Amino acid sequence: MCVLWLDDAETHLGSGGLRRNDVLRLINGKDHHRVVIATLRAAEEARLTARTTEEGRQAVKDVTETLAQARRIYLRRMFSGSEQERARARAWDRRIADALDHAADYGIAEYLAAGPELLRDWQNAWSPNTDPRAPSHPWAAALITAAIDLRRAGHSAVVPCTLLDQLHGHYLSIRGGTRLRPEPLQDAWEWATQPRRATTALLQPIGGEHVEVFDYLVDVVQRDARPGREVDADVLPAALPHCGPSDADAIAITAYSRGRFDIAVAGWRAAGALAGETPADTLTRRNNVARALRKLGQPEQAAAEHRAVIAERTRLLGPRHPDTLISRDNLANVMRDLGQIEEAEAEYEAVLASRTSLLGEAHPYTVATRERLATLRAQRTKDNSGH
Structure with missing residues (x-):
C-alpha cells in the first residue's frame, strides 16, 4: 500500500495543478493499492470553486471534478x-x-496549535511602542498583516522575506506610522519569527529566505472580514513577480473584483507567461485579459484579443463549443460598446441559438445572452424613435 499525503491541497489544485485524470492514473491499477489523503480548508475550497465569472468555468470545472472523487471527512472546529x-x-x-x-x-x-495566543500577540503588537518596560511590536505587526493579506489575495506559496520588507511599510503607515514608535526592523523580524509553544511562530521561517504565516490568523481575518476590510489592491502588483501561475491567477481575480483592472491584466499576463501552460489555460487567461481591457476603456484592444481567442478556440474546440461561445458573447459586448450595433446583434443571435441548442432555454448562460440581446434591441428602438 502506498499513501500520498497532500497537505494544504489548494497548492496542488487550480491552473497547472492536479486534474481528475491525474488522480485516476495515480490510484488505478491491479497490482497495487494507492491512496491519496489531502487537507483543504473550506475557505480555500470556496475560493477555488467560486463562479465569479463564466470565463473561469473551465478552471472551476477542473477543480470540482478533481474534488468530486474524494471521500470527504469534515473536521469541525x-x-x-x-x-x-x-x-x-x-x-x-x-x-x-x-x-x-x-x-x-x-x-x-x-x-x-497556539492559535488564540498568537492571534492575541499579533493584535496587541499594534499598540504604540511607548513603554520600555513593556515594548510592543508595531513593525512586526505590519509584517504579519502584509503576509495575511497576501494569503487572502491568493498568494498561497511561501512568502519571500524581501516581499514583506517591500510591503509592510504600507500597513504601518495606515495604522499610524512613526507615531507608533516602531521597533527596529531586525527586532521586528526576530519577534515575528520566534517560536511560541515550542514550535509555532506567527511567521514560520522556511529555508532562510521565506516565511509562512500561521494559518489560524488567515482563517480568523477571513472569517471576520467586513466591508472595508478587503485586501488592499495596492499591494497586489508587488506580489506578481513572486507568483506561480495559479497564484497569479488568484491575484488577478482579486484585483478584478476590486475594480483594479490594470492589475488584473498584469496578473493574467504574468500567469500566461509562465511555463507549463495548456492551450485551454492560455486562452482562458487571454479571454480574461480582454474582459479587463474592456473595463479599462480600451474596447479596440479588447475586441482584437477576443477575436484572436475566438479564432484559436474555434480551431481547437469548434465554433459551438461552450468556451468558444463565451468568447463570442464577450466580443458582442465589446461591439456594442464600439457602436457596432448590427454586428453585436448578429453575434448575440448566433450565440443565443447555439446556447439554446446545447444548454437549453433555462440555462443561466442562455438566459444571460437573451437578456443582453433584448437590452440591445430595446436601446436601438429607443434611439431610432428619438426618445
Whole structure:
C-alpha cells in the first residue's frame, strides 16, 4: 500500500495543478493499492470553486471534478461532547487539560496549535511602542498583516522575506506610522519569527529566505472580514513577480473584483507567461485579459484579443463549443460598446441559438445572452424613435 499525503491541497489544485485524470492514473491499477489523503480548508475550497465569472468555468470545472472523487471527512472546529470526554481521558497531558479549559471558546486542536495566543500577540503588537518596560511590536505587526493579506489575495506559496520588507511599510503607515514608535526592523523580524509553544511562530521561517504565516490568523481575518476590510489592491502588483501561475491567477481575480483592472491584466499576463501552460489555460487567461481591457476603456484592444481567442478556440474546440461561445458573447459586448450595433446583434443571435441548442432555454448562460440581446434591441428602438 502506498499513501500520498497532500497537505494544504489548494497548492496542488487550480491552473497547472492536479486534474481528475491525474488522480485516476495515480490510484488505478491491479497490482497495487494507492491512496491519496489531502487537507483543504473550506475557505480555500470556496475560493477555488467560486463562479465569479463564466470565463473561469473551465478552471472551476477542473477543480470540482478533481474534488468530486474524494471521500470527504469534515473536521469541525469545536469538539463534540463525546470527543471532549475522550480528550479528558488524556488530561494527564497538561497541554490537553489547558485546551479543555478553553473548549467553549476555541477548538481544542486550534488551541493546541497556539492559535488564540498568537492571534492575541499579533493584535496587541499594534499598540504604540511607548513603554520600555513593556515594548510592543508595531513593525512586526505590519509584517504579519502584509503576509495575511497576501494569503487572502491568493498568494498561497511561501512568502519571500524581501516581499514583506517591500510591503509592510504600507500597513504601518495606515495604522499610524512613526507615531507608533516602531521597533527596529531586525527586532521586528526576530519577534515575528520566534517560536511560541515550542514550535509555532506567527511567521514560520522556511529555508532562510521565506516565511509562512500561521494559518489560524488567515482563517480568523477571513472569517471576520467586513466591508472595508478587503485586501488592499495596492499591494497586489508587488506580489506578481513572486507568483506561480495559479497564484497569479488568484491575484488577478482579486484585483478584478476590486475594480483594479490594470492589475488584473498584469496578473493574467504574468500567469500566461509562465511555463507549463495548456492551450485551454492560455486562452482562458487571454479571454480574461480582454474582459479587463474592456473595463479599462480600451474596447479596440479588447475586441482584437477576443477575436484572436475566438479564432484559436474555434480551431481547437469548434465554433459551438461552450468556451468558444463565451468568447463570442464577450466580443458582442465589446461591439456594442464600439457602436457596432448590427454586428453585436448578429453575434448575440448566433450565440443565443447555439446556447439554446446545447444548454437549453433555462440555462443561466442562455438566459444571460437573451437578456443582453433584448437590452440591445430595446436601446436601438429607443434611439431610432428619438426618445
